[in-house]
Amino acid sequence: MGKQLVLDAIYNKEVERIPWVPFVGCHAASLINTDCETFFKDSDLIVEGVKKAFELYDPDGLPALFDLQIEAEAMGCGLTYAKENPPAVSSHILEQGKTLADLKVPTEKDGRFPLALDATRRIVEALGDKIAIYGLITGPFTLALHLKGTEIFYDMLDEPEEVEKLMEFCKEVCLNTARMYIEAGCDIIALVDPMTSQISPDNFEEFVTPYVTPVFDYVREMGKASSFFVCGNAKRNIEAMCKTRPDNISIDENIPLDYVVETCRPYGVSVGGNIKLTLTMLFGSRMDNVNDAKNCMQIGGNKGFILAPGCDMPYATPVDNVKAITSTVHGNVTEVFDDIDVMAGVDYELPDYANEKQVIVDCITLDSSSCAACQYTMEAVMTSVQPLGDKVKVIEHKIKEKEGVACMLKLGASNIPTIIVDGEIKYVSILPDNAELTACFAEAAEKKGL
């Protein structure tokens, strides 16, 4: 079940299938044909949008709400709402004559929290037994920037003790918001702190570590899972992030996934990410989405990895692009190409296998030059055919090319890599050893009397 897959992956347990958590935030508004401003102010619409995302994308987890301005707004910051984006903070309360002493930790009654929590409870009630529901809280550093503006960057040097006081307050806000979402039924608390990618590891340890670590500890004490979302080039801070003890770190395309996986593993921190938001999801083709997802899954693997977009999906992300990722996750890549338009004018003529004077081995790959599993498959096949000389002919079909896809469809393969011998699917996504492969090819040759 989806929910269990997400929880297993987050806690680094081996899973049969990599879980898929599309970060549908403002995109949910587009799914129910409304604009973002209306959406973010109406709990009925939020519930409807998330349910729609559940139906369309067959996810294993979803955020209840992706709005990192809600805490700041509840404390008096001005927001500018937009039609196709989440709201943006337009005035910083601590720059407008208020001091820290004037601010109160927001509760269930403040700002849009009543509707956010109402929506969360209803989403949990409707979907919480099937998928993991993420409660998103604004991380303390990003929240501090909302409250104080970019002045905080100067204060870090000029008046560090003032920044520390502000961060201490923001930590209290985080703890309380985490509590509210946990009580509303969320399975996972994601602390989203994108602005931390803009500071050095030293500054991170001084101004972020002491204020996020207690939040992750609290979530753990409450028996829930936690994730640390960051975006931008946070490469230098990944190790420091691990030391704050989240269960999971989720990143965007600005950091290489393999680097993050390698860095997090020794700390027992699982990883999420990092399908490209704009290049792939918003502007890419369905094929781009299949490829990007495959690539991420290849690197992430079946232990401690959650497939997800780099961050909040753009409002206008084409539904078919997201569905292409869903199909990839469920091993039904061919679904993606059911639409004839994509494949119009493309054909691949299969050989008459029975009457060929050679054994034909068709290898369906993403592209052996860029997909590691495909590369090893091709290497193994090429080594294994050598003892048989020219009795065997190997053809690589890259599904990055339309002809490759056409061939894949005709042969009835739906996963990559797949090894097909004389038209018969032999190995799907597994790589037997060379001796077994050679024996398999030899048997086929014998059948043909070669």
Next chain:
Amino acid sequence: MALIEEISEFLQKGRAKNVKTLVQQALDEGLDPKAILNEGLLAGMMIIGEKFKNNEVFVPEVLVAARAMNTGLEILEPKLVEVGNEPVGRAVIGTVKGDLHDIGKNLVAMMLKGAGMEIYDIGVDAGAEAFIEKAEEVGADVICMSALLTTTMPNMKEVIGELEQRGIRDKYIVMIGGAPVNQNFADQIGADYYTADAATAAETAKKAVIEKKAS
């Protein structure tokens, strides 16, 4: 010369007070204001830009270095005017209509200033009219546009469209940047340059202006 190097060193550390004192001292000692500018302030800023690009320093370090540069410039500028120092070029910079993000735009503005350009910052949520009016008014060489949202990046095209409409597209070097923007998009909308970071933006702008003035 050691004094000028020291100015650069202090600037890189963001020590505004020290930079101010040393620039004054350099002027009192009769050093060439242009040398103080180019080999002291701008050289220090270039190093910071390079380190920022390489992920060795981050936003706060750049901001305080730029603040130190500005403190030095305040004292230096009257002297530069006296000796007739001309800026490398003039640039109008802003975040496009509908977009309120300003951190990246401000960093680019600081770096451009650090490359010896004169900067006219028209702020955030700036329409085509605002960009073009300011550019025409100050005789700009470069127009720099920033967008952080996929929904506001198309507004960059409007500025270029308006320049074309008025028959003044060729007068300007148009540069774009921001998280969702890339070279492909720059080609699509007919911008002259896309750069991925503030330091490269400053380098590119400087080079393009020098080339344009030479041709």
